[in-house]
Amino acid sequence: MTHQREAVTDGEKPDAGPDSGVVQVPLSGSGKARTGAAGFLLGSSVGRNLGLVVALFVLCLVGVATAGQQFASVDNGLTILRLASVIGVVSVGMTFVITGGGIDLSVGAIVALASVWSTTLATQSLARGNHWTLIILVALIVGMGCGLVNGLLIAYGRVVPFIATLAMLAAARGLAEIIAQRRTQIVSVPGFTDFFRHDVLGIPLLVIIFAVVAAIGWLVLNRTTFGRRTFAVGGNPEAARLAGINVQRHTVALYVIVGLCCGIAAVMIVARTTTGSSTHGTLYELDAIAAVVIGGTLLSGGRGTIVGTVLGVLIFTTLSNVFTQNNLSSSAQSVAKGLIIVVAVLLQQRLAARSNNGST
Amino acid sequence: MSRTTPRRRLALATGTALAGLLVVSACSTSTNDTASGSSNSSDSARATSKNDDPGKKVVIGFSGPAADHGWLAAINSSALAEAKKYSDVELKSAEGTNDANQQISQVETFINDKVDAIVLLPTDGAALTDVATKAMQAGIPVINVDREFSTPFAARTTILGDNYGMGVSAGTYACKVIKDKKIKDAVVAEIAGIDALPLTQDRSKGFKDALADCGEKVDNRVAAEFTVESGEKVASNLLQAAPKIDIIWNHDDDQGVGVKAAFDNAGRKEFTFIGGAGSANAMRWIKSGEMAATVIYPPTQAADGIRLARLIAQGKGLSDLVQLEVPKRIVLNAPVVTKDNVDQYMALGFES
Numbered sequence: 001m002t003h004q005r006e007a008v009t010d011g012e013k014p015d016a017g018p019d020s021g022v023v024q025v026p027l028s029g030s031g032k033a034r035t036g037a038a039g040f041l042l043g044s045s046v047g048r049n050l051g052l053v054v055a056l057f058v059l060c061l062v063g064v065a066t067a068g069q070q071f072a073s074v075d076n077g078l079t080i081l082r083l084a085s086v087i088g089v090v091s092v093g094m095t096f097v098i099t100g101g102g103i104d105l106s107v108g109a110i111v112a113l114a115s116v117w118s119t120t121l122a123t124q125s126l127a128r129g130n131h132w133t134l135i136i137l138v139a140l141i142v143g144m145g146c147g148l149v150n151g152l153l154i155a156y157g158r159v160v161p162f163i164a165t166l167a168m169l170a171a172a173r174g175l176a177e178i179i180a181q182r183r184t185q186i187v188s189v190p191g192f193t194d195f196f197r198h199d200v201l202g203i204p205l206l207v208i209i210f211a212v213v214a215a216i217g218w219l220v221l222n223r224t225t226f227g228r229r230t231f232a233v234g235g236n237p238e239a240a241r242l243a244g245i246n247v248q249r250h251t252v253a254l255y256v257i258v259g260l261c262c263g264i265a266a267v268m269i270v271a272r273t274t275t276g277s278s279t280h281g282t283l284y285e286l287d288a289i290a291a292v293v294i295g296g297t298l299l300s301g302g303r304g305t306i307v308g309t310v311l312g313v314l315i316f317t318t319l320s321n322v323f324t325q326n327n328l329s330s331s332a333q334s335v336a337k338g339l340i341i342v343v344a345v346l347l348q349q350r351l352a353a354r355s356n357n358g359s360t
Numbered sequence: 361m362s363r364t365t366p367r368r369r370l371a372l373a374t375g376t377a378l379a380g381l382l383v384v385s386a387c388s389t390s391t392n393d394t395a396s397g398s399s400n401s402s403d404s405a406r407a408t409s410k411n412d413d414p415g416k417k418v419v420i421g422f423s424g425p426a427a428d429h430g431w432l433a434a435i436n437s438s439a440l441a442e443a444k445k446y447s448d449v450e451l452k453s454a455e456g457t458n459d460a461n462q463q464i465s466q467v468e469t470f471i472n473d474k475v476d477a478i479v480l481l482p483t484d485g486a487a488l489t490d491v492a493t494k495a496m497q498a499g500i501p502v503i504n505v506d507r508e509f510s511t512p513f514a515a516r517t518t519i520l521g522d523n524y525g526m527g528v529s530a531g532t533y534a535c536k537v538i539k540d541k542k543i544k545d546a547v548v549a550e551i552a553g554i555d556a557l558p559l560t561q562d563r564s565k566g567f568k569d570a571l572a573d574c575g576e577k578v579d580n581r582v583a584a585e586f587t588v589e590s591g592e593k594v595a596s597n598l599l600q601a602a603p604k605i606d607i608i609w610n611h612d613d614d615q616g617v618g619v620k621a622a623f624d625n626a627g628r629k630e631f632t633f634i635g636g637a638g639s640a641n642a643m644r645w646i647k648s649g650e651m652a653a654t655v656i657y658p659p660t661q662a663a664d665g666i667r668l669a670r671l672i673a674q675g676k677g678l679s680d681l682v683q684l685e686v687p688k689r690i691v692l693n694a695p696v697v698t699k700d701n702v703d704q705y706m707a708l709g710f711e712s
Contacts, residue, residue: 182427183433183712184588184617275617282587320593321597324594329555329581330555
């Protein structure tokens with residue numbers, strides 16, 4: 001714990017300028033968050049996301065230039081959004097944990113476990129007998145349960161988040177393999193699959209779920225006490241404790257939130273592929289962390305942005321779409337992904353620094 | 361194979377395919393017998409020799425990769441089931457692993473135990489070559505299954521599925537469909553497995569070569585990761601990239617569940633959908649008309665390996681061949697399963 005705290009304080013230093021306006025908000029009483037800085041705050045957060053918007057825009061330009069109508073069609077736009085939605089929901093949860101000074105390496109494994117558990121023969125026959133929403137309920141409970149275990153281990157067991165969730169990564173995926181016996185479980189509950197085929201005003205349900213999760217995430221992180229406490233705990237847990245925040249309980253809550261997001265993602269993936277499998281969610285932890293970090297959330301905690309995360313997810317999804325449109329290999333895609341991570345982060349730092357200089 | 365000319369390659373492929381067909385047909389008839397529950401030796405459909413009669417008791421060591429995939433699970437279970445059919449076979453089965461190091465020690469244990477034969481499906485052919493050579497030097501015949509060792513001295517017999525042939529079969533079938541339906545400027549799409557694996561490259565090469573034979577080419581190609589989720593993802597993107605497709609070949613029926621989900625979600629079915637590997641799901645789709653065909657990559661290779669190991673350890677040969685000994689190298693055929701012959705192959709389909 002102490003080690004982690006040091007790391008957090010180190011990470012905070014370069015950020016202690018006016019740019020970190022978000023961080024100053026919480027510590028009850030101490031920070032009325034400089035009312036004059038409100039306009040600046042807006043400017044800097046746009047500045048922080050500007051790099052991403054530019055990157056996304058450039059990607060879309062490349063897409064239009066190389067694939068034309070096929071890329072610019074409504075259908076393709078919806079496909080990109082739908083492909084982004086599962087990993088997007090996980091990344092929103094990941095944003096909370098990372099902002100709170102932690103990390104969760106077990107998200108992919110939890111998605112796998114929740115997808116498998118909610119599609120076993122037993123669950124399915126129970127769902128057929130009662131109501132199809134039971135599948136959703138099971139997935140959410142499994143996700144939150146795993147998150148709770150992670151949270152308790154980290155907050156009260158004082159296990160470093162990296163290790164605790166690494167253990168969960170191994171254990172949850174192993175358990176998923178045992179339950180599924182490494183088979184692909186096909187969902188045959190009529191109500192469930194039918195429901196997720198629906199779209200609202202032409203927008204697929206999965207995309208709407210993603211939008212709702214992201215919107216709720218943004219509200220909670222930026223407009224509630226819980227959100228302000230998250231920044232405080234991630235920025236400096238000791239100060240947060242002194243300010244009267246129950247850091248341990250808050251940490252548990254953060255991991256339960258990411259677990260819940262994994263449960264939602266599991267439901268989405270089951271609906272999408274009509275299967276539960278222990279291979280679902282492979283490497284989600286890396287995709288989610290990459291999206292969160294290029295989004296501008298500080299890996300050491302204390303600063304986080306849902307908008308940035310959503311943009312980050314969209315960039316990666318659009319990238320693979322553009323590559324497929326142009327019939328390019330998946331290896332080239334990986335190279336481009338690596339480049340984008342570096343360029344986006346560099347661009348962000350430049351823009352953030354410039355907007356700082358401009359206003360001071 | 362890469363050094364031969366296309367024409368010679370074709371001849372070679374046909375040759376091995378024919379040889380493979382022989383073995384497969386010999387095996388599949390007797391598999392059907394035993395599957396139907398009778399293990400008595402007076403069955404008339406069996407090869408004319410007394411090969412199946414109980415002989416000298418032999419101990420066979422079997423080691424394969426972890427069954428993290430429907431096809432590999434079928435490899436393991438069919439090998440175990442095959443060994444159970446013979447009263448004179450005692451099978452020592454090591455736990456499946458993806459760690460070459462652990463598999464090497466499993467083989468070393470077999471050598472120390474002085475088993476009569478070893479059936480080995482290596483996690484990585486090159487990594488296991490050394491220890492297999494050691495076993496051969498210790499006088500234990502090694503039957504190499506599916507992933508080849510880097511020297512011929514490491515195995516008494518090698519039995520392989522034909523990845524290149526799979527691509528050829530799929531491509532030839534695609535050509536036939538294009539010709540039968542008189543499709544002009546056909547759009548051919550390919551959904552490969554993990555691109556870094558040599559087996560994927562072989563399959564793609566076979567597909568490309570066979571298509572070239574009828575003047576076609578792959579217009580859109582994407583690669584998934586043998587998982588349902590990745591199949592769904594790349595197929596969704598592929599459908600967007602190609603508004604109209606005539607032929608789709610998907611390398612792997614395990615990822616095919618996701619590929620098919622993407623087709624269903626997008627409501628696209630204008631194309632001829634060809635699968636690969638031959639899962640039970642795929643066969644059911646073929647029966648119900650949701651899929652045109654699948655190309656078999658036999659999940660019974662290790663079971664064949666067990667049979668060959670028993671014959672070699674007992675000093676017997678393959679009864680359908682004139683030669684007295686078990687062949688040095690067997691490449692299994694990659695037949696195309698369509699609605700016409702799906703019932704015949706249903707029993708070989710594995711649950712993914």
